[in-house]
Amino acid sequence: EVQPVESGGGLVQPGGSLRLSCAASGFTFSSYWMSWVRQAPGKGLEWVANIKQDGSEKYYVDSVKGRFTISRDNAKNSLFLQMNSLRAEDTAVYYCARGGSTFRYWGQGTLVTVSS
Amino acid sequence: DIQMTQSPSSLSASVGDRVTITCQASQDTSNHLNWYQQKPGKAPKLLIYDASNLETGVPSRFSGSGSGTDFTFTISSLQPEDFATYYCQQYHSLPRTFGPGTKVAIK
Numbered sequence: 001e002v003q004p005v006e007s008g009g010g011l012v013q014p015g016g017s018l019r020l021s022c023a024a025s026g027f028t029f030s031s032y033w034m035s036w037v038r039q040a041p042g043k044g045l046e047w048v049a050n051i052k053q054d055g056s057e058k059y060y061v062d063s064v065k066g067r068f069t070i071s072r073d074n075a076k077n078s079l080f081l082q083m084n085s086l087r088a089e090d091t092a093v094y095y096c097a098r099g100g101s102t103f104r105y106w107g108q109g110t111l112v113t114v115s116s
Numbered sequence: 117d118i119q120m121t122q123s124p125s126s127l128s129a130s131v132g133d134r135v136t137i138t139c140q141a142s143q144d145t146s147n148h149l150n151w152y153q154q155k156p157g158k159a160p161k162l163l164i165y166d167a168s169n170l171e172t173g174v175p176s177r178f179s180g181s182g183s184g185t186d187f188t189f190t191i192s193s194l195q196p197e198d199f200a201t202y203y204c205q206q207y208h209s210l211p212r213t214f215g216p217g218t219k220v221a222i223k
Contacts, residue, residue, distance in 0.1 A: 035212075037160075045152075045160065045203055047212035061211045062117075095159055101207035102150050104171070106159035 002026040002105040004079075004096040009110030016086050016114070022079040022096030022107060030054075030074040033100025036081050038092035039109075046092075049081065050100040064090075086114045118143050118206050122215035128223040135191040137218045139182075139204035147183045148208035154217075155200045163202075164189065194220070 008020040020036070035050040049060045049070040058070050069082040079096055091114045097103035119142040129135050139149065151164040162171045164180035167187060177192045191198055199222055204215040 044217045045154075045205070045214040047205075047214070050212075059210050101148070101212065102162065102165050103152075103160070103205075104162050104165075106161075108159055 002098065004098065004105060004107035006094065006096045006107040006110040009094065009112045011113045011115065012086055013116050014087060014114055017082070017084045018086065018112060020081040020083065020094055020096075020110060020112070022081075024077045024079065024096075024098070027098065027105075029072075029077040032098050034070075034072060034079045035097045035100055035103060036070060036079075037095045037097055037103065037106075038090075038112075039095070040089075040092045043092075048094070051079070052100070083112070086112075088114050090114050117211055118145060118209055118213055120204055120206055120213050120215035122202075122204060122218050124218060125216065126219040126221065128221050129194050130223045131194055131196055133194045133223075135194050135198075135220060137189040137202055137204075139187040139189065139215050141185045141187075141206055141208075143208075144184050145206045145208035148206055149180075149182070149187050150205045150207065151178075151180055151189045152203045152205065153198075153200045154203065160203065191220075 005023045036048040051058045051070045067085045071080045093109040095109045096107040098105040121140045147167040149167045152160040154160040168180045201217045201219045
């Protein structure tokens with residue numbers, strides 16, 4: 001079964017940092033683009049970033065450029081999102097999803113709360 | 117950025133009803149359009165990809181159509197398990213963008 005599993009969420013103060021992880025199983029991780037999509041409480045879905053199979057291409061939504069970094073470790077079937085300079089508006093459930101365009105499989109999400 | 121709009125933002129319907137949701141893109145997206153279903157507390161689920169292709173395992177009562185800037189999502193006969201929020205999403209260009217969602221509630 002294809003199953004991404006996110007971890008690393010939690011409560012962080014404004015200006016702080018957090019690193020999210022996504023452990024992938026059930027598919028050949030190194031063959032797929034991967035993405036992060038977030039959802040603020042009670043709001044809609046927002047694509048955050050994606051990364052090519054070999055990590056050579058990375059793209060971000062404007063609101064996180066320069067603050068967030070997406071990366072991957074194909075040897076460990078893992079996807080990461082390093083989040084720095086966090087703001088209250090970054091509070092959301094962060095989903096790891098397989099694909100860079102069509103998000104066919106999603107994890108269960110991990111909640112990031114930015115608050116003092 | 118391509119902006120996505122959906123209408124209606126919410127609707128009430130009964131089991132067995134035919135439900136139609138529209139999605140409009142601010143620019144031509146060809147057929148690079150997906151539809152997702154999300155239930156409370158759960159991750160989204162892909163239902164339709166490339167505007168009109170039914171994802172494997174998804175019931176045939178779900179369908180999609182359209183191209184360019186105007187798209188339609190239809191549930192031919194609403195079932196109890198279909199009460200959820202539905203999102204369209206374009207992948208014609210970066211950043212990938214979602215519509216604001218349509219909440220389908222029980223009448």
